[in-house]
Amino acid sequence: MPASLLTSSQRGVTLPPATSAICSNFLLFLLFSCRDPIPPCVIPTQSPTVTASAAPTQQPVQSPIVTANATPTATVVPTSTPTQTQEVTKVPVRTHEPTENRIMAEPAKYTELPSEDENGLPISRYYTNKRYYFFGTDVMRKDIEELTFSSSDKVPEEAVQSFDLSEKQNKSVMAWYTDKDKNGLYEMTIGQDKGVVANSNSAYLCCDVGQVDGIENLYTTGVKDMSYMFFQYRADAPFEKAELDLGDNFDTSAVENMDGMFWYTSHMFSAITLRLGKAFQFDNVKSSVLAFQLGESSNNKILVSKQEQKNFIIAPEHNCVVDEAGFEKYIIVE
Numbered sequence: 001m002p003a004s005l006l007t008s009s010q011r012g013v014t015l016p017p018a019t020s021a022i023c024s025n026f027l028l029f030l031l032f033s034c035r036d037p038i039p040p041c042v043i044p045t046q047s048p049t050v051t052a053s054a055a056p057t058q059q060p061v062q063s064p065i066v067t068a069n070a071t072p073t074a075t076v077v078p079t080s081t082p083t084q085t086q087e088v089t090k091v092p093v094r095t096h097e098p099t100e101n102r103i104m105a106e107p108a109k110y111t112e113l114p115s116e117d118e119n120g121l122p123i124s125r126y127y128t129n130k131r132y133y134f135f136g137t138d139v140m141r142k143d144i145e146e147l148t149f150s151s152s153d154k155v156p157e158e159a160v161q162s163f164d165l166s167e168k169q170n171k172s173v174m175a176w177y178t179d180k181d182k183n184g185l186y187e188m189t190i191g192q193d194k195g196v197v198a199n200s201n202s203a204y205l206c207c208d209v210g211q212v213d214g215i216e217n218l219y220t221t222g223v224k225d226m227s228y229m230f231f232q233y234r235a236d237a238p239f240e241k242a243e244l245d246l247g248d249n250f251d252t253s254a255v256e257n258m259d260g261m262f263w264y265t266s267h268m269f270s271a272i273t274l275r276l277g278k279a280f281q282f283d284n285v286k287s288s289v290l291a292f293q294l295g296e297s298s299n300n301k302i303l304v305s306k307q308e309q310k311n312f313i314i315a316p317e318h319n320c321v322v323d324e325a326g327f328e329k330y331i332i333v334e
Contacts, residue, residue, distance in 0.1 A: 094249045096219040101172035102197035103165050103190065108204040108228075109133045111140075127232045127264050132208045134188065135165055139177065141208035143185055149214040150191035165190060167199060185210070198223050203257075207231040212244065221251045227259040234265065234272070241271050241299070248278040248305075255281075258288040266295030275303040282312045292320045292327075302331045 110132040117123055132141045139161075155162045159176035166173040173196060177186040188209070190196055195217045198205070202223045206212050207230060220226075234242045244265065252258075266272040272294055282288075292313050294300045304310050310331045314324045321327045 094219070095221055096195055096197050099172075099197060100168070101170065101192065102167050103173045103192070103199050103205075104135065104167045105199045105201040106204045107136045108207075109136045132204065135163065135175070137163060139186065139188075144177070144188045145183075145185035145210040146187045147206060147209045147212050148187070148189045149196045149212075149217040150189050151193070151195045151217045153191045153193050155191075160186070166192075173197075195219050201225045202229055203227045204231065205229050206233065208233075210234055211242075215245070216247050216249060218250075222254050223252070224254055225257045226252065226255050226261050227257045228261065228263065230262050230265055231260055232264045233262070234270065241273070242266070243273045243275075245275040246277045246280060250277050251279045251281075252285075253279070253281045253283055256284050256286045258285055258291040260289065260293075261291040263290050263293050264295055266297045266300055269297075270295075271297040271299035271301075273301045273303065276305065276309055278305045280304075280309060282309070285312075285318075288312075289319045290321070291318075293322060300330050303334050304331060305334050307333055 110130045113123075113125070113129045113131055115123060115129055133139065134141050134144065153172065153174045155174055155176045156178075158178055158180075160178055162174055162176035164171050164173070165175045173190065173192045175188065175190045177188040179186055196219065198218055198220045200223055202220070203225050204227075207228055211234065212230075230244065233244065242265075244262075262274060265274070274292075274294065292302065294302075302313070304313075310328075310333055312318060313320045313331060314328045316324050
């Protein structure tokens with residue numbers, strides 16, 4: 001407190017009572033006079049602080065955040081739609097690179113087996129009396145225990161014999177066989193660089209052999225004739241269950257003739273499970289007599305990927321099997 005505002009008692013000076021009271025009142029007046037200007041000083045300080053920070057802080061920050069997030073979220077929907085459509089419409093058929101080289105047509109040379117023994121008694125067989133040669137060579141198809149399609153035309157050194165099976169006879173399609181287990185039955189391979197291109201006439205191509213492997217290396221796009229293609233498949237494999245899976249790239253979209261395609265692929269003492277795959281179609285088929293008359297076994301099965309495939313096989317007008325109504329239970333839609 002300034003020295004001028006000290007009371008007389010505080011400065012060590014004694015004043016008369018009347019003078020002391022006057023001085024005390026004067027001091028109180030001065031004190032209250034100093035407190036009056038305080039409110040106008042506080043109000044201007046608080047007012048701009050609240051107004052300035054609340055208005056600009058809330059409006060610019062919230063508006064851009066909501067707008068920016070909403071716009072890109074909406075554009076995600078069209079991105080997922082085309083992805084799902086491509087998966088559904090994906091075509092399973094693989095096509096071979098353009099080439100004029102392909103396998104020759106099988107001439108289906110055969111020999112007629114005797115129907116009677118030396119005593120004149122009939123010989124009973126699980127299959128027909130016809131046994132076929134491999135592409136006109138002296139190799140009997142019944143002696144081929146395994147037929148493999150390969151994406152290479154290189155003949156290995158251990159091959160017993162090799163053949164030029166190309167339609168143009170330029171060695172673009174080669175065949176060779178081995179006898180690795182020395183049992184008198186052969187492992188036959190048909191090879192072409194990047195896969196074997198099937199002939200437009202592929203009748204009897206895989207008939208009368210013990211087993212077919214590497215079917216994914218056989219390109220069938222454009223084939224028109226598949227009659228008897230797997231006729232008498234595994235005819236000499238009694239008491240065994242077999243499987244023939246054509247995979248999802250076995251294209252039959254151009255095929256017109258399927259007569260006897262899978263005829264006699266099983267008999268009373270053997271059974272086969274045949275899987276047709278997604279590329280197996282009947283769009284251009286004009287004849288399919290006994291195409292799926294697999295054999296006499298009651299354990300045969302045909303696995304199809306679409307109901308349309310089953311409908312075609314059991315339709316009486318297509319003559320695919322002898323007993324359409326009884327055969328329906330053997331066809332299973334995967």
